Amino acid sequence: MSLNTSESSDDSNSTQTRAKRSKVWEHFEQNLVEVDNYFRAICKYCRMQLSTKSGTSSLRTHISQYCHAIGEAERNRFIATLKKPIENFVFDPQFSRERMIEFVIHAEIPFNKFEDPYFEPWVQSMQPTLSVVGRQTVRNDCLKKYQRMKQDIQNELESLDSHVCLTSDLWTSIQNLGYMVVTAHYITPDFKIKKKIISFKEVKYPHSGFAIEEALVSCLTEWGIRNKLFTLTVDNASNNNTTCDLLVDTHKYELMLEGAHLHVRCCAHILNILVQDGMKIIHEGIKKIRELLKHIVSSPSRMQAFNEIAVVNGLPTKRGIALDIPNRWNSTFKMVAEAIKYKTVLNSYANQHAEIPPNEQEWSTADSICKFLKTFEEATKAISAHRKPTSYMFLPLIV
Ligand SMILES: [Zn+2]
Known part of the structure; x- marks a missing residue:
């Protein structure tokens, strides 16, 4: 009861204290001047007197837009305080870490950058509760992400009604290592064309038809799509003929029309040879x-x-x-x-x-x-x- 009385008896003063919590008051003199029963605030920079009749809105406009005497840095700092925090935002460290891993993979950030002395202070400035993970953890997180994504593709391939077409090529790196890439092309039940690299592996020399066939079969087995193979597009090299013959031999009853249309000769390669x-x-x-x-x-x-x-x-x-x-x-x-x-x-x-x-x-x-x-x-x-x-x-x- 006594509290109520004291508040109502000193209403103007209480408005003043409440209003003074606004950041804008930093830019005005502590003491207000009273003119015609209303208080006016004095700008610290240009000494202009501004009415506080309708709260602090005219003060905010003055500082953020009109005051000619305020420094640019001060003005920007004040404008930054006007931006409302995002409502109901709850910081989720796990969610944040997953987004970070996506960034690391996509932007190809080397793991040791997480040990850069300027990295942690930057993160801390944004979210002090986020613990900065070391390079080993980032590496493990990236591998886990890879495993999850691989599992997603595996599930998609397993649930397919359609067949899968493969394209494959081999080449030699500058370290003289032979690599084979296998790309799967397929159509999802909702009729979307997908193209995924499902293998990128070193294949030891010599790259005989037999070696290529072995690598391909192990890839098909790994992804569980041996019975879904439709065509294999490879360039016109003779070892690829052997590869396809071997595949047809071993997969006769899984392939469509007993593999009559398995071998597709890469058109770009043929054009290349012609030219x-x-x-x-x-x-x-x-x-x-x-x-x-x-x-x-x-x-x-x-x-x-x-x-x-x-x-x-x-x-x-x-x-x-x-x-x-x-x-x-x-x-x-x-x-x-x-x-x-x-x-x-x-x-x-x-x-x-x-x-x-x-x-x-x-x-x-x-x-x-x-x-x-x-x-x-x-x-x-x-x-x-x-x-x-x-x-x-x-x-x-x-x-
Ligand atoms: Zn001013």
Whole structure:
């Protein structure tokens, strides 16, 4: 009772104390001035008097927008206090850790970055209750995440009604280790096309048909899809024929039509062989173009000499010249196509520097081959598309 009386008797004072809890009061003088029965607050920076008749809203607007005397940093700090905290937010350390692991995997963060001396203070500044996990724990978490994701795919594959098509390829790393990748393509019950890499393993040499078959079967067994295999797309190498024959032999009764359509020859690879073969016709010409370009890019002064000739011929100058990568015909195609545009420049450059340019015959062969290859390039791009069913596209393109 006595408390009630004291509160009601001193109402204006109590409003004042309550209101003073607002962060905005830091920017006003402690003492208010009374004008016409209302209190006014004095801005610490510009000394303006502001009415507190409707609470602190006009004070907040003054500090956040209008005061000309407040420093930029002070203003920003105040604006930051205006942002409301997210309602009902409960910090969940486990949830947070899982999101962190997703980030680590996706952004490929090395595990030892968790021992960086600046990492923990940063996390602590945001959430003091989150304990920063060491690199070993992060590593274990990543492996667990991998196991869970693998299990998800396994469950999906097991529950499939459809068959699974595989594509596979082998290559040699720079450490001379042979690797095999297996990609599964399938359609889920809700008709979504999926493409998942289900194996990426070292396969010991020699890469005989038998070795490849063994690796493939172990992969199929691991995922429990031996009875769901439909086709296997591999490149046209002869060991792959053996692989497919062996697979058909051992899986005759699991494969559709006893494996009559198991072997699919990779269209991109066939196109590649066709083109490499065709390019042999202009091998000499390409070699001359490549040597000439190498000569130009080998020094800035030569590059400058090239550009000077380009300017005289009304062609755009170049900052650099891309040479081709052996075995990638489209890079050779790009290099030659670009060289043809600069034919006159290259010819005069070669004359000035005592280099050998392609002869007229070679230039004209290169020109016709490039026109021809354009179609192949378009076809390769179309069939190399990622998550699209491309098999229906290749026949018209090849024809
Ligand atoms: Zn002010």
